[in-house]
Amino acid sequence: MDALIHLVGGFAVALRPLNLALAFTGVFVGTFVGMLPGIGPINAIAILIPITFAAGIPPESALILLAGIYYGSQYGNSISTILLNVPGTASAVVTALDGNAMTRQGRGGPALAMAAIASFFGGTVSILGLALFAPLLAEWAIRFGPAEYFALMVFAFAALSSLAGGSLVRGLAATGFGLLLATVGLDPNSAIPRFTFGQIKLLDGMDFVVVTIGLFAVSEVLQLLEDTERGRSAMATYGRVMITMKEFTTSLGTMIRGSVLGFLVGVLPGAGGTIASFLAYSTEQRVSDREGTFGKGDIRGVAAPESANNAAANGAMIPLLTLGVPGSGTTAVLLGALLGLGVTPGPLLITEEPDLFWGLAASMYVGNVFLLLLNLPLVGVFVRALTLPRWFLLPGVAALSFVAVYAVNQSPFDLALMTGFGVVGWLMRKTGFPLAPVILGLVLGPLMEKSLRRAMALSGGEWGVLFDSPIALVLWALAAASLVLPPLLARRTRLPYAAAQAEGDT
């Protein structure tokens, strides 16, 4: 009950005119920054931190501005993901599956609107979660040791293997490819170079942005060029801009499930939005994809990851503020800002500095509201970008890709790498291999490896430690179930899964 009173107090802080103005500015700037993957929210926030210190605005107002940028850029990223198939964060990769498919069908408007609404929904559910369960969840997060993380990763990969109803074998192969890519670079434990071939640029491994933009955006441009040459028009014009009531009601359950799942995963330190969005998508596919439309432009395929992603961002505030563990690059920068403002993360933060904690929670929510108010009217404007002539749009996407990748490390080597992955992605599309599992393998591979090696180091090489705790056992059971159940269910009820499977295998 106290928590709810504090939350109201938080809103009182967030609704001051200065703070409202800052939240609006943050969301507005963030939306545009987010559209360019590679620059991303991290740099925008890092650049703004010293300015906010220098400007002498109160700490909570500074945080409101930074949080606004964070949210705005997440949404801005959805725009380039859905319209141009250029995801800039790992958590947006699944949104690309159905979001971009919708754009191809001329439904980019509803996809964008749904992304904004689902984000708002995720924010709403998770802020309630924060208010009611924050102290409880902080304890839960501590129980997650290396063995539990390893089991969680295995579960995430198992859930993914049949993502979007494609061929299980191809899904596993693509995941394996991603995991192989993840081993390039310095060994996480000993800092010994692996598979770098003496190339200093590879010491830090394959950068996620480079691989993603290569696989998705560059191969997209190649594909569109090929289609244009052959006289096929793959990209439709835009139609409706808003979602219909029916689309909203069918997605309501999806958003609730996505938000709860995303929030819980977000609370786990280090796991964050990527696992949340992937798990929400694959869970939703299991639960509600009766017609086999996921991956072919189902609006629920946008609602699930977007709500989960946003809920996870709020959930991540718990380990960030109580344990000092940032769940992503952006929250790491936020942590730096908090420290600079004289706030020490710790279990007492929620009780000792309620104004700050709840002010931040409330301001994130206000940011969400602005996002909705600002972006729903703008959806039509963004979608219109697609009506640009092909001779302008394709070079535009190509230029965007090169600029974004160059912005990451200012390295020409990355541009060559990106182009190479573009060709790989184009070949994978032609041969029916899914692209998303590659990214998941690449992003989660290092986490999975480190968790396994930590668990082994702690137990002194005893494998039993992986199955020691109830949490780990539950996760193993879920992993086994998600591999075994779908084919069994498909056989029994003769759902389209079997058909998709057969089609994918030929």
Place this chain on the structure above:
Amino acid sequence: MPSRLRGVLAPVLLAACVPASGGRGWECIAPAAAGGGWDLTCRSVGEVLRVMGLSPGLVRTTNLPGAGGGVAFANAVAQRNEDPTVLIAASPSTTLRLAQGQYGSLTEDDVLWVGAVGAEYGVLAVATDAPWNDLGALLEAWRRDAGSIVVSGGSAVAGQDHMKVLLLAYRAGIDPKRIRYVPFDGGGEAMTALLGGFVQVFSGEASEVEGQLAAGRMRVLTVLAPERLAGPLAGVPTAHEAGIDVDWVTWRGFYVPGGIGDERYHEWVDIMSRVGASPEWETARRANRLEPFFMVGSEFDAFVKRQVQDFRDMSREIGLIE
């Protein structure tokens, strides 16, 4: 028409505003991504330089991540050897990697060491319910059965958090090879592993433990500083008090390219001295939670070279390098 173009053009235009390398004015290279210690060092000192009017306008911070600072180091040596306008942020992470040969054939003699403007100190902490009440008790347990105690830290094997424990054990007469260490991604995760009961000892920095200390969930056994710290850790004895001669100073400072000439180097030293003595830096240092630690010019140069040599000896001692 403008509104129709906005969706595609806006990102491109934004990209054009992102600072590219080159151009006029001073530049501070943070050899890691935005948000880390090096990045904050660059941004806060850069701001002080601008406010004090020591620099020609804004000091640009460029993030040049890669190979634990190796990319920036190689860049300073190979491409900008005579560039008089660039500072590069450094810390013991830099000297440790130099000592372990992780920057390839490059050494500490390839650049010029300007100075350090602040520092943090290492700590060892345990959970509140741990059986050890002071450093002596922990060392005793280590001597008896090193295999039963696992240390967590936020750096890789042979990184700072690992080395400070090894150094402590070594000086206390315990075989460093018997110390078990598990690396985590940053101090927060390493501390979480301690609170969850997965490890027994946490090796980190003073500022990292304050929150858990205030909540009564952790006990800090020792600070690796020459004297006791002020503030919340004032009650924690140094290792010297336990009779072990070891400090761990995580200094924050700068080097400049090796070919800029004596005159320019002395100008940099002079500029850094003025920063170190200024009230502006005093405020920024506190905001960044750094302890006072100031050293410039030949004194700092000797300090860095001695540190690299110490790390080299230590790494050899425990078999990390040949």
